Amino acid sequence: MKKQILLFVPLLMFAALSVFFFEALKLRETRSNSELTSALIDRPFPEFALPGLDNRMHTRDDLVGEVRLVNVWGSWCPSCRDEHPFLEELTRRGVSIVGLNYKDTPDAAIQWLQVFGDIYDFHIQDQSGRLGLDLGVYGAPETFLIDRMGVIRYKRVGVVNEAIWEEQIKPRYLAFGGLLNTPEAP
């Protein structure tokens, strides 16, 4: 009798492995394989002193005081073009977005904004990519959610769209006291 029970051990092990692999599969679906979790979540936004596209200097102090998105973009980045209309929609809903112009030239950036529309509250010019390095940026677009104290609360690698906003960013944005224009839905 005991021996018969033992016969089920391989089956149980197989079942355990199946569950494990199935969970791993689900993980891949929700989190794309190329996306790394930021080491900077819940850490303060790094200090910086960089010019905007109007050449006025900006520092970290300009970021704090409001729950915002910091969008890392470049005129060389095709996906940034794809996400731009949705970012524009977000500003219409009352979200403040600061543009971090990453590894770009001011001329190309200004030209890009003239074509696609300047939706940003202000710009930070990171030509060398040094601030990007402090932020753990490894591509564009990347979008950071920062709270009123200037602490990074969420990071999105890749395009921000309606689904990402609704599922990932909006709950956090509201939880940290971010404001939206009245009725978002019809």
Add this chain to the structure above:
Amino acid sequence: MIRFLLLCWVMLLPAALPAAVETFEFSSDELRERYQVLVEKLRCPKCQNQNLAGSDSPISADLRREVFLLLEEGQSDQQIIDFLVARYGTFILYDPPKEGTTRWVWLIPGVFLLLGIGLVVMVLRSASRRPVPEAVEGDDYE
């Protein structure tokens, strides 16, 4: 045959050459050596399966430059590694610390090995304990 193998080997050579081409002016040979070691064991965050030494991506070039600058600043290898981990996470290490999920990756094969050994021992024991007549009883020729 040997000539053919040699030809294959020569054709594979370019792939083995490191892709990184910038030349940094190191103030000492010791720094250059430490730089080589560091860029070999740090992983490119963008390309997933290349080290900094072997990657052509812009972010790798930036990180190589940063490693060079930090070395020239007089930082230790550990300080440089900590600096990069604070920004890019343990992902950039090809040999991440054995904690969290990584610890399980190392433990699970051991657990399975022990389970397997246990199973083999149990099977062998019960086989040796089985009385011989039982087996004879099975083969009944009519």
